[in-house]
Amino acid sequence: MINAVSALTGRAEAPDSAAPPSVGPDPLAIAMTVNGAARSLQVEPRMTLAEALRGPLGLTGTKIACNRGACSACTVWLDGVPICSCTVLAVEIGTRRVTTIEGLARGDALHPVQAAFIAHDALQCGFCTPGMVMSCAALVERQPDLTADDVRAAISGHYCRCGTYPHVVAATLAAARTRKE
Ligand code: FES
Ligand code: FES
Structure with a gap:
């Protein structure tokens, strides 16, 4: 973004040290804990958690219907709390634990x-x-x-x-x- 001084004087913009580092559009390597297991994957910064689960992680039990936070079809747990996984970016998950429908059963014993x-x-x-x-x-x-x-x-x-x-x-x-x- 052009800052005010630069716009008024034409001088080069000073770097904004407070701005977060920009990422993407290339895929990033991230890690997350899904159903108790540490997983590593590559995601584009725009990829939602729902897309990451169904795509790179192969956990297709989570469904995407509206893809805009309106239907709850994509519900998973984040640290034990139900959330719509189409409304969260995969790069935002960090150390929080993700649980999907595949992770509810204990071996052969269904929840x-x-x-x-x-x-x-x-x-x-x-x-x-x-x-x-x-x-x-x-x-x-x-x-x-x-x-x-x-x-x-x-x-x-x-x-x-x-x-x-x-x-x-x-x-x-x-x-x-x-x-x-
Ligand atoms: S797919 Fe509808 S809320 Fe996520
Ligand atoms: S939408 Fe068919 S069982 Fe709910």
């Missing part, structure tokens, strides 16, 4: 929310399902005693074209009961 979604038939086309599961699992992890309204609030940002909401609520309440037992 109680995953198992309850199957038992309660809480999906149809399945496109919104990984994001729904991540939000519902985060809720069950942080709040053992749930009401249906708690679940509705947790999934309020999730769009499901197939209309699975009643089954999602029933599944999450059942998972919370399982978790308590």
Whole structure:
């Protein structure tokens, strides 16, 4: 950017020491922790976390639908908190822990929310399902005693074209009961 002195005098601009170093457009080497494992990858600075997960990291369980923070299909956990991964750049993740739908199960044992979604038939086309599961699992992890309204609030940002909401609520309440037992 041309500074005011330069514009008025035509003299060369002094370097702005406060400005962050510019990066890109070439890919950068970054590292992040995904599902408990340290991963190294190359990303363009404009690449979102969702794109990095699905592309270089090969974790296609995370879905991209609107790609603008409006549907929650791309929900993952960042340090245990659900976020829309299409709204965060991969280069911004740093040391924060990323958990995706692939990282919820413990070996062959599904997370109680995953198992309850199957038992309660809480999906149809399945496109919104990984994001729904991540939000519902985060809720069950942080709040053992749930009401249906708690679940509705947790999934309020999730769009499901197939209309699975009643089954999602029933599944999450059942998972919370399982978790308590
Ligand atoms: S794909 Fe990220 S919010 Fe819709
Ligand atoms: S199960 Fe099809 S969009 Fe939700």
